[in-house]
Amino acid sequence: MRMFGDFENEIYFDGLRGVVPKLPVDMASLEKKAMAAWPDAIVSYVQGGCGNERTQNSNVTAFHRWGLIPRMMVDCSKRDLSIELFGMKLPSPIFMAPIGVLGICTQDGHGDLAVARAAAKTGVPMIASTLSSDPMEAVAPELGETPGFFQLYTPNDREIAASLVHRAEAAGFKAIVVTLDTWVAGWRPRDLNQANFPQLRGHCLANYFSDPVFRSRLSKPIEQDPPAAVKRWTEIFGASITWNDLPWLRSLTKLPLLLKGICHPDDARRAIDGGVDGIYCSTHGGRQANGGIGCLDLLPGVVQAAGRTPVLFDSGIRSGTDIVTALALGATAVGIGRPYSWGLALDGTNGVVHVIRCLLAEADLLMAIDGYPTISDLKPSALMRVD
Numbered sequence: 157m158r159m160f161g162d163f164e165n166e167i168y169f170d171g172l173r174g175v176v177p178k179l180p181v182d183m184a185s186l187e188k189k190a191m192a193a194w195p196d197a198i199v200s201y202v203q204g205g206c207g208n209e210r211t212q213n214s215n216v217t218a219f220h221r222w223g224l225i226p227r228m229m230v231d232c233s234k235r236d237l238s239i240e241l242f243g244m245k246l247p248s249p250i251f252m253a254p255i256g257v258l259g260i261c262t263q264d265g266h267g268d269l270a271v272a273r274a275a276a277k278t279g280v281p282m283i284a285s286t287l288s289s290d291p292m293e294a295v296a297p298e299l300g301e302t303p304g305f306f307q308l309y310t311p312n313d314r315e316i317a318a319s320l321v322h323r324a325e326a327a328g329f330k331a332i333v334v335t336l337d338t339w340v341a342g343w344r345p346r347d348l349n350q351a352n353f354p355q356l357r358g359h360c361l362a363n364y365f366s367d368p369v370f371r372s373r374l375s376k377p378i379e380q381d382p383p384a385a386v387k388r389w390t391e392i393f394g395a396s397i398t399w400n401d402l403p404w405l406r407s408l409t410k411l412p413l414l415l416k417g418i419c420h421p422d423d424a425r426r427a428i429d430g431g432v433d434g435i436y437c438s439t440h441g442g443r444q445a446n447g448g449i450g451c452l453d454l455l456p457g458v459v460q461a462a463g464r465t466p467v468l469f470d471s472g473i474r475s476g477t478d479i480v481t482a483l484a485l486g487a488t489a490v491g492i493g494r495p496y497s498w499g500l501a502l503d504g505t506n507g508v509v510h511v512i513r514c515l516l517a518e519a520d521l522l523m524a525i526d527g528y529p530t531i532s533d534l535k536p537s538a539l540m541r542v543d
C-alpha cells in the first residue's frame with residue numbers, strides 16, 4: 157500500500173542518480189520562485205489582500221499557535237487519510253479552493269484546465285470558480301474520475317444564476333459552493349495602486365460569455381462589442397443575497413449545496429436549518445475583508461454549531477502540518493488556496509501535482525511519527541495551544 161509519505165523516499169532515491177526535485181518542496185521557496193515568474197499585475201492580484209492584509213497574515217499565523225502532541229508506541233506503519241464527503245470516497249482530506257484567475261496564472265491562458273488535470277492525477281477535488289478562462293463544460297471533462305465542485309458567484313439576475321447552476325449540473329460537477337462574501341470586491345491596495353482588476357480587462361469571464369441567458373441580456377453579440385459585454389457583466393456580477401434568498405438557492409439544485417464564507421456559529425446553524433449540505437468556513441484568504449481574525453480561530457465554533465454537517469475549511473494553509481491542525485480542530489476537508497497557484501505558475505499541471513504531493517507527504521509523515529494513523533485520531537485533544 158502506497159502512502160503519501162513515500163514521496164520522500166522517491167526524492168532521496170532520485171538523489172542517488174543525481175536528480176533533485178524540479179521545484180522546491182517547501183512552500184516558502186516555491187512562493188518566492190512563483191513571484192519571480194509572474195508579471196507584477198498577477199503577483200498583486202494573487203498575493204494581495206484587503207487593507208493592510210492583517211486578516212491575510214492572521215490566517216497564516218493562527219496556525220503557529222497550535223502544535224500536535226506526539227504520542228508514541230502507536231502502530232502507524234499504515235496510515236489512512238481518506239475521507240467520505242457527500243457519499244464520495246476521497247483518497248485524501250484536501251481539495252483545491254476556487255481561484256478565479258487560474259487561467260491567467262499560466263502563460264498559455266488555460267490554467268483552469270491544467271488544474272483540473274492535476275485533480276485527475278491526484279484524486280484531489282477541484283472547486284472550479286465561476287470566474288474562469290475556459291468554460292465549465294471544458295473544465296469538467298479534464299477532471300477524469302475525480303469529483304469537481306462548482307463555485308457560484310451569485311449574479312443579481314436570478315435567471316443567469318439558475319443557468320450557471322444547471323450548466324454545472326449538466327457538466328457533471330458534484331456539488332455547488334455558493335460564495336457569500338464577494339458580492340462586491342474588497343479594498344485591495346496592491347491592485348488599486350496598479351488600477352488593475354483582471355475581469356474588467358475581459359479576463360476570466362468565459363462562464364458568462366458562454367452562457368445563453370447572459371448573452372440574451374446583451375444588445376449586441378459579444379464578438380461585436382466586447383467592452384459592452386464586460387460592462388454588462390459588472391452590472392450583473394454580484395447580488396447581496398440574504399437568508400431570504402436561501403430557499404431559492406436551495407431550490408436551484410438537488411446537488412449538495414455549500415455556503416462559503418460562513419464564520420459565525422449562528423450563521424452555520426441558520427444555513428443548516430435552511431437546508432444546506434455543507435458549511436465552508438473561510439475568510440477568502442483575507443482578500444475580501446480585513447476584520448483581522450485568523451480563520452482557524454473561527455473554525456472550532458463553526459464546527460461545534462455544524463454538528464454532523466461537514467465543514468470545509470480554507471484560509472492560511474501553507475504546509476502539511478497546517479492541514480493536520482485544521483483536521484484536528486474539526487474540519488472535514490481542508491482547502492489549499494494560493495500554494496497550488498504557485499505550483500501552477502512554475503510547472504502547470506505537474507507543478508500543482510507537486511504541491512499536492514508535498515503537502516500530503518508532510519501531513520502523512522507528521523501523523524505517522526506523532527502517533528495518529530487515521531483522521532479520526534485527530535481530535536482537538538491531540539493539539540496543544542502554544543501561544
Ligand code: FNR
Pocket residue numbers: 201202203215253254255256257285286287307335416438439440441442443470471472473492493494495
Ligand atoms: C481566491 N478565492 C476565491 N474564492 C471563491 O470562492 N471564488 C473565487 O473565484 C476566488 N478567487 C480567488 C482568486 C485568488 C487569486 C485567490 C488567492 C483566492 C479564495 C479562495 O477560494 C480561498 O478562500 C483562499 O485562497 C484561501 O486563502 P489562502 O490559503 O490562499 O491564503
